[in-house]
Amino acid sequence: MLTVYGCANTRSTRAVWTLEEAGAEYEYVQIDLRAGAGWRPDYLALNVGGKVPTLVDNEFVLTESAAICTYIGDRFPDVGLVPPVGTQERASYNQWCYFALSELEQPLWTIAKHRFALPERWRVPAVLDTARWEFSVAAKILAARLNGREFIVGERFTVADILIAHTLAWARACELPLEYDHLQTYAARLWDRPALARARQRERAENSLKS
Ligand SMILES: N[C@@H](CCC(=O)N[C@@H](CS)C(=O)NCC(=O)O)C(=O)O
Numbered sequence: 780m781l782t783v784y785g786c787a788n789t790r791s792t793r794a795v796w797t798l799e800e801a802g803a804e805y806e807y808v809q810i811d812l813r814a815g816a817g818w819r820p821d822y823l824a825l826n827v828g829g830k831v832p833t834l835v836d837n838e839f840v841l842t843e844s845a846a847i848c849t850y851i852g853d854r855f856p857d858v859g860l861v862p863p864v865g866t867q868e869r870a871s872y873n874q875w876c877y878f879a880l881s882e883l884e885q886p887l888w889t890i891a892k893h894r895f896a897l898p899e900r901w902r903v904p905a906v907l908d909t910a911r912w913e914f915s916v917a918a919k920i921l922a923a924r925l926n927g928r929e930f931i932v933g934e935r936f937t938v939a940d941i942l943i944a945h946t947l948a949w950a951r952a953c954e955l956p957l958e959y960d961h962l963q964t965y966a967a968r969l970w971d972r973p974a975l976a977r978a979r980q981r982e983r984a985e986n987s988l989k990s
Contacts, residue, residue: 925965
């Protein structure tokens with residue numbers, strides 16, 4: 780049985796979205812970060828950083844959203860959410876997953892941390908302009924890749940699209956313009972996927988049950 784530990788409107792949506800795309804059966808356990816549930820000893824035993832998401836597959840525990848989504852994709856190979864191991868397509872897939880986390884997400888996370896996520900004494904408003912510029916550089920790279928393409932890797936939807944689309948939704952939340960029409964079209968098409976709507980609904984429903 781697969782169990783995902785998450786909290787609505789966080790990176791756990793990536794994992795739940797992937798599970799929904801895979802048509803997997805799974806249990807969802809809400810970790811109410813705002814109420815400090817990430818720091819409960821039983822949760823810290825699974826995720827030493829107290830962060831979400833965490834995936835548990837029987838006895839196997841996995842953290843890091845990109846690793847979790849890739850694991851789910853590999854576990855349901857017939858759905859084709861990740862290219863097969865050992866192929867050039869898989870290498871390209873890895874490239875865009877690492878790009879999503881290290882280049883695209885990083886400046887947005889810097890903005891979020893220095894606007895609200897860090898304790899006030901650690902916030903440095905002066906970094907915000909630099910982070911916005913860094914995001915625009917990453918968006919330009921992404922736009923160049925997506926010119927004339929429907930998906931970021933190959934001819935089909937993959938977990939790399941999930942990571943990128945979820946990150947671009949953060950950009951929207953930070954009121955950062957996507958600047959390129961085809962990037963906006965790509966993001967809007969992915970945000971419209973029924974599996975994402977189901978994932979958000981599942982996370983919201985669990986939140987309202989437990990709060
Ligand atoms: N690199 C990790 C980051 C996980 C992360 O920072 N999650 C946030 C929610 S989006 C969290 O749990 N924050 C709680 C905390 O840092 O105490 C991943 O991609 O899974």
